[in-house]
Amino acid sequence: MPxxxxxxxxxxxxxxxxxxxxxxxxxxxxxxxxTTEGIEELTDEHYKVVKVLQEYYKKxxxxxxxxxxxxxxxxxxxxxxxxxxxxxxxxxxxxxxxPKPTGCV
Amino acid sequence: MIPSRLPQERIKTVADNLPKPEELSQIDLSxxxxxxxxxxxxxxxxxYCHAARARxxxxxxxxxxxxxxxxxxxxxxxxxxxxxxxxxxxxxxxKFRSLRIFMDTCVRCGACADKCHFFIGSGDPKNMPVxxxxxLRSVYRHNFTRAGKIMGKMVGARGLxxxxxxxxxxxxxxxxxxxxxxxxxxxxxxxAEITIIARExxxxxxxxxxxxxxxxxKCHHVGNHIGMEPQAMKESIDFLCNDIEEITGIEIKPxxxxxxxxxxxxxxxxDYYSEPGIFTCMGYLMLFHQLGLDYxxxxxxxxxxxxxxxxxxxxxKLLNAKIYAEAKRLGVKYILGGECGxxxxxxxxxxxxxxxxxxxxxxxxxxxxxTRFENATSTKAVHICEFTADLIKKTKLKxxxxxxxxxxxxxxxxxxxxxxxxxxxxxxxxxxxxxxNFYEMPEETIRERTxxxxxxxxxxAGEDMELRMRGGFARANAVRHVRDKHGVNMLxxxxxxxxxxxxxxxxYWAPEVGVTGIHELLANAMIMDGQKERTQDIRGEDLPNLxxxxxxxxxx
Numbered sequence: 187m188p189x190x191x192x193x194x195x196x197x198x199x200x201x202x203x204x205x206x207x208x209x210x211x212x213x214x215x216x217x218x219x220x221t222t223e224g225i226e227e228l229t230d231e232h233y234k235v236v237k238v239l240q241e242y243y244k245k246x247x248x249x250x251x252x253x254x255x256x257x258x259x260x261x262x263x264x265x266x267x268x269x270x271x272x273x274x275x276x277x278x279x280x281x282x283x284x285p286k287p288t289g290c291v
Numbered sequence: 292m293i294p295s296r297l298p299q300e301r302i303k304t305v306a307d308n309l310p311k312p313e314e315l316s317q318i319d320l321s322x323x324x325x326x327x328x329x330x331x332x333x334x335x336x337x338x339y340c341h342a343a344r345a346r347x348x349x350x351x352x353x354x355x356x357x358x359x360x361x362x363x364x365x366x367x368x369x370x371x372x373x374x375x376x377x378x379x380x381x382x383x384x385x386k387f388r389s390l391r392i393f394m395d396t397c398v399r400c401g402a403c404a405d406k407c408h409f410f411i412g413s414g415d416p417k418n419m420p421v422x423x424x425x426x427l428r429s430v431y432r433h434n435f436t437r438a439g440k441i442m443g444k445m446v447g448a449r450g451l452x453x454x455x456x457x458x459x460x461x462x463x464x465x466x467x468x469x470x471x472x473x474x475x476x477x478x479x480x481x482x483a484e485i486t487i488i489a490r491e492x493x494x495x496x497x498x499x500x501x502x503x504x505x506x507x508x509k510c511h512h513v514g515n516h517i518g519m520e521p522q523a524m525k526e527s528i529d530f531l532c533n534d535i536e537e538i539t540g541i542e543i544k545p546x547x548x549x550x551x552x553x554x555x556x557x558x559x560x561x562d563y564y565s566e567p568g569i570f571t572c573m574g575y576l577m578l579f580h581q582l583g584l585d586y587x588x589x590x591x592x593x594x595x596x597x598x599x600x601x602x603x604x605x606x607x608k609l610l611n612a613k614i615y616a617e618a619k620r621l622g623v624k625y626i627l628g629g630e631c632g633x634x635x636x637x638x639x640x641x642x643x644x645x646x647x648x649x650x651x652x653x654x655x656x657x658x659x660x661x662t663r664f665e666n667a668t669s670t671k672a673v674h675i676c677e678f679t680a681d682l683i684k685k686t687k688l689k690x691x692x693x694x695x696x697x698x699x700x701x702x703x704x705x706x707x708x709x710x711x712x713x714x715x716x717x718x719x720x721x722x723x724x725x726x727x728n729f730y731e732m733p734e735e736t737i738r739e740r741t742x743x744x745x746x747x748x749x750x751x752a753g754e755d756m757e758l759r760m761r762g763g764f765a766r767a768n769a770v771r772h773v774r775d776k777h778g779v780n781m782l783x784x785x786x787x788x789x790x791x792x793x794x795x796x797x798x799y800w801a802p803e804v805g806v807t808g809i810h811e812l813l814a815n816a817m818i819m820d821g822q823k824e825r826t827q828d829i830r831g832e833d834l835p836n837l838x839x840x841x842x843x844x845x846x847x
Contacts, residue, residue: 202753247520251527
């Protein structure tokens with residue numbers, strides 16, 4: 187399994203660079219993903235999206251439907267794409283330490 | 292308001308190295324200098340998917356669970372892997388007479404060669420169905436026929452080496468099991484079935500792909516591909532109901548896991564999780580509410596799409612069984628299935644002998660029209676397009692078709708419903724009743740001859756994006772044709788993989804064409820009892836050029 191070394195942390199990741207186990211997530215990981223995603227600066231909005239995703243994931247074992255994310259954060263999808271150029275799935279979920287969804291999605 | 296199409300950036304991010312359409316469409320059709328047996332399979336990134344993970348293989352109790360990487364030389368095979376494959380092949384040759392016939396009868400006429408969307412889009416000779424089958428057939432000949440044992444390569448036989456095994460893996464995960472080739476074979480050889488067997492053999496060694504094994508494991512353990520737990524499924528569907536209420540003023544309260552309901556409704560999880568599938572799901576919810584249908588959702592049988600079918604017969608059976616176990620537990624009369632592709636292939640062609648007959652259910656009868664769906668007598672599962680077409684035919688629904696007037700529509704026959712179960716007319720019947728601007732794609736690309744989306748059979752991952760764009764080229768090209776000729780701006784389909792795959796495919800090959808399901812279109816046009824004045828479509832977008840009230844509404 188590939189690993190990522192970042193600021194003294196070692197993270198196990200999947201082939202697409204998603205953290206392997208949510209429990210291994212810490213805030214340093216956000217700064218790592220910030221770099222790989224080409225995000226200039228982490229703002230409160232980034233933190234808010236990550237928080238909403240993580241709270242939902244802890245409760246439900248999956249990332250919320252994009253519309254739910256949009257409604258709970260109050261950010262339109264277009265704005266989420268501005269925050270996370272790779273989008274809510276590939277960018278925001280990765281930063282939050284959530285696995286990528288698979289299936290008819 | 293959320294845009295229905297994702298921004299262009301999505302393509303860039305899902306595949307950093309994806310060539311531009313102008314480059315990808317330059318397809319090299321020249322043949323290699325060496326014969327096919329001597330031309331090694333070169334694994335190219337963008338063409339293949341990630342390896343299955345140990346935890347998912349383990350969760351299913353399937354052989355050889357371990358983490359491995361496609362790029363590594365060592366695929367961590369068991370020491371007796373050749374025996375495993377040979378025993379597995381022998382067993383299947385005895386079990387499936389069709390396989391033996393398919394192994395013996397091909398005359399290399401070449402009728403199938405240019406019918407495969409992967410060959411059309413890649414020019415790789417091993418994507419000709421005849422040659423794809425030959426990858427397995429050559430090994431069959433070598434080990435199971437006298438001529439092959441004696442004369443070897445002269446009669447197209449070759450032994451099973453690790454190189455051959457890897458070549459199998461590379462090319463049998465470049466087939467979407469769409470069966471278009473089988474339509475043109477004078478012997479009726481079904482290459483999809485050859486792929487199914489080859490994948491089954493590969494799975495004896497734990498050689499699945501992540502995009503398939505993960506959904507199968509989650510479906511088995513949680514109830515759907517995406518691993519959405521019951522409360523989240525309910526919350527998501529309730530969320531869609533809130534959206535419906537905002538748009539129509541009508542409150543909908545669907546039930547879950549309700550014993551004694553008349554009907555169990557099953558669809559793909561893509562329909563209640565991701566766009567644009569959720570709009571089709573809103574269509575189901577609105578239709579069932581309008582009819583006052585006595586139905587229930589299930590959080591146990593929460594998945595139509597059967598990715599087990601891309602793994603092995605046993606895995607397909609395992610997942611299909613959940614739907615029937617739940618139907619029995621809840622005591623429903625029959626099953627109503629949504630706009631899902633592979634669910635129907637398994638239901639229509641396999642269910643009967645896999646998990647049937649479901650004697651505890653009844654032949655579906657529409658509670659609204661009284662129509663008895665005799666065609667569903669053996670499976671007790673009726674397709675929603677049949678169900679809805681019947682409602683319209685018996686004038687049980689009213690439409691204001693103007694609400695779809697901004698849409699210029701074409702229709703993609705989803706492979707597993709069109710070729711897999713022969714449903715060609717019902718979707719078109721519904722479309723023509725709810726949508727005034729409908730344009731067919733060229734006839735050699737629709738109905739039985741429909742071109743695959745290029746992402747079926749579990750191949751719509753992110754890492755194989757080049758393969759998907761190549762495989763979907765023929766379909767997208769036909770869409771592009773009607774876009775340019777008629778101004779088509781929307782593509783309808785009745786499969787959740789289609790709905791997941793097409794937005795990216797359209798962005799790439801035919802920009803400005805959106806993707807929808809038939810029940811989204813239906814719900815847009817349907818006049819509901821007690822609705823408020825409709826100003827938005829069910830995506831929440833303003834309806835253009837709509838007269839106040841529903842003057843001129845068509846009673847169908």
